[in-house]
Amino acid sequence: MQRDRYTRIVSWLKVLFPLAALGLLSTLFLLSRAIDPGQVIPFAEKEIQDRLRDQQITAPFFTGATAKGDMISFYADVLTTPGGQVGSNRAENIRATIKTAEGVTFRLQSGMADIDLAQDHAELTGNVILMTSTGYRVTSERLTSELSSVNLQSPGAVYGTAPGGTLEAGAMTVQQSETDTSPQLLFTNRVKLIYKPKPLPE
Numbered sequence: 568m569q570r571d572r573y574t575r576i577v578s579w580l581k582v583l584f585p586l587a588a589l590g591l592l593s594t595l596f597l598l599s600r601a602i603d604p605g606q607v608i609p610f611a612e613k614e615i616q617d618r619l620r621d622q623q624i625t626a627p628f629f630t631g632a633t634a635k636g637d638m639i640s641f642y643a644d645v646l647t648t649p650g651g652q653v654g655s656n657r658a659e660n661i662r663a664t665i666k667t668a669e670g671v672t673f674r675l676q677s678g679m680a681d682i683d684l685a686q687d688h689a690e691l692t693g694n695v696i697l698m699t700s701t702g703y704r705v706t707s708e709r710l711t712s713e714l715s716s717v718n719l720q721s722p723g724a725v726y727g728t729a730p731g732g733t734l735e736a737g738a739m740t741v742q743q744s745e746t747d748t749s750p751q752l753l754f755t756n757r758v759k760l761i762y763k764p765k766p767l768p769e
Contacts, residue, residue, distance in 0.1 A: 619643070622648045627658075633716050635743070636668040656682045662706075665717055669749040672700040673717070673741070677710070687714045695721075697741075702730035703752060705739065717750045718742045725754070732763035 580766035588592040629641040658680045665673040678693025691710040697719070698704045705727030712719045726735050737756025743749065 581716065607644040632674070635716070637717055638664075638666045642663045656684075658682060667743075667749050669699075671749050672720075673750070674698040675710075684714065688712075689714055697727075699752070702728075704728050705734075707739070716743070729760065732761045734761070 578700055578746075582715075586614070592726050608701055612624045624646040625644070627646040629639075631639050633639065641658075641661065643662075644660040646656055648655060649657050659678070661675070661677050661680050663675040667673075675691065676694075676696040676699070677691035680689055680691045682689045689712045691712065692708065695707045695710045695736070696704070697707070705721075705725045707721040707723060707725045709723055710719055711722045719738040719739075724735065725739045726733075728734070735756065736754035736758045739756070740753045741750050742753070743751070
């Protein structure tokens with residue numbers, strides 16, 4: 568009797584297990600058909616188009632040297648390629664340092680910079696600040712620079728402090744000729760220097 572009952576139970580299980588397996592498979596197929604592929608990517612269409620058009624790098628950092636041995640380092644919050652133009656970049660909130668082979672240091676800060684590698688050219692705008700290890704600190708609204716050498720130009724007015732006082736000028740150039748041992752600051756166009764001597768020790 569028990570042997571017959573055991574045989575019947577085994578026979579029923581042989582039928583139920585395959586039916587249960589078929590039921591699970593059909594459920595998986597129904598669930599997969601209910602998924603909308605268009606809702607898989609959680610990005611707005613505008614954001615996708617912006618990322619495809621403008622490549623973006625966060626916190627880029629670059630170091631290198633000029634042909635004369637001047638060391639250059641560059642850091643920005645964001646670097647983009649507006650319009651997808653190869654070789655053309657825009658940097659936001661940049662900080663750059665130039666240390667010449669003779670030991671003079673130039674530090675630059677700017678809200679924005681447009682960089683063209685093919686033209687060896689960079690244009691800094693938005694409260695540009697230039698500081699030197701020789702004691703100069705000047706501000707300008709616009710500053711252009713070469714990328715392969717120390718050659719800076721401010722075509723507009725500059726204001727700041729010098730080792731001996733305060734100064735104003737209609738234009739400024741920082742350049743290094745073949746005969747100069749280190750870059751020279753040249754202020755032109757209605758230069759105004761107010762000398763402030765250091766107080767004598769008591």
